[in-house]
Amino acid sequence: MSSNADIAAIFEQMAALLELTGADKFRVNAHARAARAIEACAEPLVDLADDLKALEAIEGIGAKSAKKIAEYAETGEIKEHRELLAKVPSGLLDVLAVPGLGPKTVKLLWEEKGVEGIDDLKRIIEDGSIADVPRMGAKTIANIADAISFAERSAGRLQLGLAVPIAEMICERLRAVKGAGSVEYAGSARRGRETVGDLDILASGKDEAALHDAFSSMPEVEKVLASGESKSSVRMQVGKHLIQADLRVVGAAHHGAALMYFTGSKEFNVRLRERALKKGMTLNEYGLYPEDQEKTPPQHRGVKPIASKTEEAIFEALGVAFVPPELREEGTGWERWKQTPELIEVKDIRAELHAHTTASDGAMSIEELVEAAKERGFHTIAVTDHSRSSAIAGGLSVERLMEHIEAVREVDAKTKGITVLAGSEVDILADGTLDYEDKVLKKLDVVVASPHASLRQEPVVATERLLKAIANPFVHILGHPTGRLIGEREALSPDIGRLVAAAVEHRVALEINSHWRRLDLRDVHVRAAMSGGALIAIDCDVHRAEQFGNIRYGIATARRGGVAPERCINTWTAKKLHALLKAKR
Ligand code: DGT
Ligand code: CA
Ligand code: CA
Ligand code: ZN
Numbered sequence: 001m002s003s004n005a006d007i008a009a010i011f012e013q014m015a016a017l018l019e020l021t022g023a024d025k026f027r028v029n030a031h032a033r034a035a036r037a038i039e040a041c042a043e044p045l046v047d048l049a050d051d052l053k054a055l056e057a058i059e060g061i062g063a064k065s066a067k068k069i070a071e072y073a074e075t076g077e078i079k080e081h082r083e084l085l086a087k088v089p090s091g092l093l094d095v096l097a098v099p100g101l102g103p104k105t106v107k108l109l110w111e112e113k114g115v116e117g118i119d120d121l122k123r124i125i126e127d128g129s130i131a132d133v134p135r136m137g138a139k140t141i142a143n144i145a146d147a148i149s150f151a152e153r154s155a156g157r158l159q160l161g162l163a164v165p166i167a168e169m170i171c172e173r174l175r176a177v178k179g180a181g182s183v184e185y186a187g188s189a190r191r192g193r194e195t196v197g198d199l200d201i202l203a204s205g206k207d208e209a210a211l212h213d214a215f216s217s218m219p220e221v222e223k224v225l226a227s228g229e230s231k232s233s234v235r236m237q238v239g240k241h242l243i244q245a246d247l248r249v250v251g252a253a254h255h256g257a258a259l260m261y262f263t264g265s266k267e268f269n270v271r272l273r274e275r276a277l278k279k280g281m282t283l284n285e286y287g288l289y290p291e292d293q294e295k296t297p298p299q300h301r302g303v304k305p306i307a308s309k310t311e312e313a314i315f316e317a318l319g320v321a322f323v324p325p326e327l328r329e330e331g332t333g334w335e336r337w338k339q340t341p342e343l344i345e346v347k348d349i350r351a352e353l354h355a356h357t358t359a360s361d362g363a364m365s366i367e368e369l370v371e372a373a374k375e376r377g378f379h380t381i382a383v384t385d386h387s388r389s390s391a392i393a394g395g396l397s398v399e400r401l402m403e404h405i406e407a408v409r410e411v412d413a414k415t416k417g418i419t420v421l422a423g424s425e426v427d428i429l430a431d432g433t434l435d436y437e438d439k440v441l442k443k444l445d446v447v448v449a450s451p452h453a454s455l456r457q458e459p460v461v462a463t464e465r466l467l468k469a470i471a472n473p474f475v476h477i478l479g480h481p482t483g484r485l486i487g488e489r490e491a492l493s494p495d496i497g498r499l500v501a502a503a504v505e506h507r508v509a510l511e512i513n514s515h516w517r518r519l520d521l522r523d524v525h526v527r528a529a530m531s532g533g534a535l536i537a538i539d540c541d542v543h544r545a546e547q548f549g550n551i552r553y554g555i556a557t558a559r560r561g562g563v564a565p566e567r568c569i570n571t572w573t574a575k576k577l578h579a580l581l582k583a584k585r
Helices: 004-020 025-040 050-058 063-075 079-084 089-099 104-112 116-125 138-154 160-173 187-191 208-216 251-265 266-278 311-318 366-375 399-416 459-471 496-506 522-531 545-560 574-582
Strands: 180-185 198-205 221-227 231-238 242-247 282-285 287-289 381-384 419-428 444-449 509-512 535-537
Touching: 004 025, 004 063, 004 079, 004 089, 004 104, 004 266, 025 063, 050 063, 079 187, 089 104, 104 116, 104 231, 116 138, 160 180, 160 187, 160 208, 160 231, 160 242, 160 545, 180 187, 180 311, 187 251, 198 208, 198 251, 198 399, 208 221, 208 231, 208 242, 208 459, 221 444, 231 444, 251 266, 251 282, 251 287, 251 311, 266 282, 266 311, 287 311, 366 399, 366 545, 381 399, 381 444, 381 574, 399 419, 459 496, 496 509, 509 522, 509 545, 522 535, 522 545, 535 545
Parallel strands: 198 242, 381 419, 419 444, 509 535
Antiparallel strands: 180 198, 221 231, 231 242, 282 287
16 A cells, blocks of 8 residues: 555654654654645655656655655655664654644653653653653643543444444434534445444534534533534543544535545545546545646635535546445455446345344343334344353253244244244354254254354364354354454454355355444455355344344445345345245255
């Protein structure tokens, strides 16, 4: 990767490192200025790097900076940058990253207090000696302590299923502001990434100040980080979760361009801008303009955009098929599309095939589960409680399973409008054998085989284990194949290509577990499953009724993997789905 943003980040870091190591102000400023110029440049600089004169012609980039950009394009690094990094303790970069701490202060902390990392900084805050450093008032110290604690508590990114409801809550509130126009969330949350760094909210409306006020005064706001004319930024605490949110208020005429820009991904934006440039146009967050970017951006010169109001209009004017937000990532192949691929949607889902009741660790009785599934309009619900090895989850002994099957069949017999299937989520033991014998599995309508324990196996061992489960003639679905929990445990790393091939051979559907802690298969695995021709099951693994709502996260993951509705067995008609299941009995 060598986008302008990356090069700019290096120059910015060089400016900071120069300042830390006592370089003269002139050199520091030259690097900071170059960083801003690189960032603002519409054209990818690595493409220009053969031509030093062209680089120097860009305002803000001098002869020395031009040489460094060329060096970076050629070698992938800048020697001076590496040398500067060697002069500074690596922990000092973390200190620099603390909001509110600039290079000047960090230099003082380093020189006068021997601070070489966050722990040192925490220590001098605790013992109070930080106050000896010039310009360190009580308020500044409190802000620094606060920023450190925030970084530690938030540990970076929030899972999709925690972030999206917060984004929606914010949007709801802004829509209620008088004169509000379109309000939407963009960024990684709109792209359906499994974790979200911060929320990016976009709004238009008659009263911009009122939108900013409503945003900054939400009860969850812990701190207003910035409050400007076009952008506000806040840190909020929702329950025990911390997240930063940015609001940008844009004119309704530019809504599509801004939505596209702030949806990203950054890499996608870079590629689209390159495309615009090739056609002699400029694309930025205000619109698509009919000319190359000069020093002053077109929107500041009253140039009328070719398209700006909707994303659709911009894609069309660029001659690109509409790219669904979930596919706006590197490596999804959108550059080659003739038309937008058909992707699965929440409304296509007609069955849930992985659900727990009070028989194991679920909170609903069979009847309550069936009622909840009916409410969602499903034609089929499978009851798949845990098997005997999952003792903590109340796994069923063979005897209890037999009684449970009877109970499920009774409920099915007296229920109209939905088929209730008797199934099991059977543990895949460490060696790949299943937790019930084949003669027991045979009695079940649906078998979801999942790994729950021994999740630290080596990849080769894990692959063999899962392959063995897929090859079992009574298995229909491979449940949460890796067992990962996002941000908590990596679990298994099987050879996904081999799993996909085996799944195709044995007609086993690979699950996308929709719970936002899992999203397993993950997006790249799903893509592999699609190119290998496997079937997918998208299930909620429900333990409580509200977990049916997690389907949107499973669907987002499926869309990121390019799943068309017909490739997901939960979209099939009852007849087709039941035939698939029965073929293994
Ligand atoms: P996140 O917040 O880390 O989960 O990921 P994003 O994708 O939401 O990233 P964020 O919040 O930094 O920025 C939101 C979008 O704004 C990003 O996807 C693309 C756009 N954007 C932000 N900064 C830049 C930039 O420097 N260059 C370009 N081309 N686009 C940017
Ligand atoms: Ca973001
Ligand atoms: Ca952001
Ligand atoms: Zn499970």
